[in-house]
Amino acid sequence: MRRRDVLGLPLGLFGAASGLPHVARAQLQSFPSKPVRWVLGFAAGGTTDIVSRIVTQWLSEQLGQPFIIDTRPGAGTNLGTESVIRSTPDGYTVLLAGTPNAINASLYPKLSFNFIRDTAPVVGIAAVPNVMVVHPSLPVKTVPEFLAYAKEHPGKVNMASSGVGSTPHLAGELFKMMTGVHVQHVPYRGAAQAVTDLLAGQVQLYFVTTPVSIEYIKAGRLRPLAATTVSRLPEFPDLPTVGESVPGYEASAWYGVAAPKDTPPTVVDKLNRDINAALADTKVRSRLVELGCTPLGGTPAAFGKLIADETEKWGKVVQFAGLKAE
Secondary structure (H helix, E strand, O other), rough: OOOHHHHOOOOOHHHHHOOOOOHHHHHHOOOOOOEEEEEEEOOOOOHHHHHHHHHHHHHHHHOOOOOOEOOOOHHHHHHHHHHOOOOOOOOOOEEEEEHHHHHHHHHOOOOOOOHHHHHHEEEEEEEEEEEEEEOOOOOOOHHHHHHHHHHHHHOOOEEEEEEOOHHHHHHHHHHHHHHHHHHHEEOOHHHHHHHHHHHHHOOOOEEEHHHHHHHHHOOOOOEEEOOOOOOOOOOOOOOHHHOOOOOOOOOOOEEEEEEEEEOHHHHHHHHHHHHHHHHHHHHHHHHHHHHHHHHHHOOOHHHEEEEEEHHHHHHHHHHOOOOOOO
């Protein structure tokens, strides 16, 4: 390896690569040498689609190979997830993983895979806050007013989500669990469809991510009641958090990249380094922040811990709510 190539590698990656045969080292240096398939288990037009396009565009331009987004919605992201788990573990097929993967571990009792066991965490990309929004026709402007209205009209408020077991769904279930209100869950096949019906007044409530909702909020087409984060959002400093009215409430989405479990560690490290570089780019970072996202980055181990912690947290909500998907 040339001296400048060695200096361009993280210490951990160099240590692993130095023990490889010459051919393997050459393959690692040239990775990716063909297109990389970036699988989404979500419908197009939602937060994952937006975030993925920002990151994959940078990767494609900087690495000289296209990162192709492959949208495979269905079964609460399980179809796309399983397609990656069953793919060749060479780094050329990766998954845009997210909160639903942590939720599905307890929501689906008959999964043919174990997400933590069967994937290799690569890197976290972004944490994405949800905003509790309502259609402007609903006569409420705060969380306490919403609670009063929902209790006076039990079952009359329809709550949209981007699918059973999605982050918006579980954010709503957590809200119901902690407040005792009854709202009717209406699942859609993606965020775009849910927002369309919310804008039309067909449903009244949605715990929606900021990238999907921020422009509608600014235009006054949706009314935000509160953010689901621990702290107030920089984009909406006057918007309270749900936790200010419902102590202890927090529900944020997160996304990152995972690969099949037997993907070589050197390839995982290379992907980790490249995606961290994308997240450090000023344009990529500022675009994610504009959408209300918090860029993550970090090590594969850190992302693996996030997945494990979130799997435990949402498992308790699924159990309490008695949720089950077939």
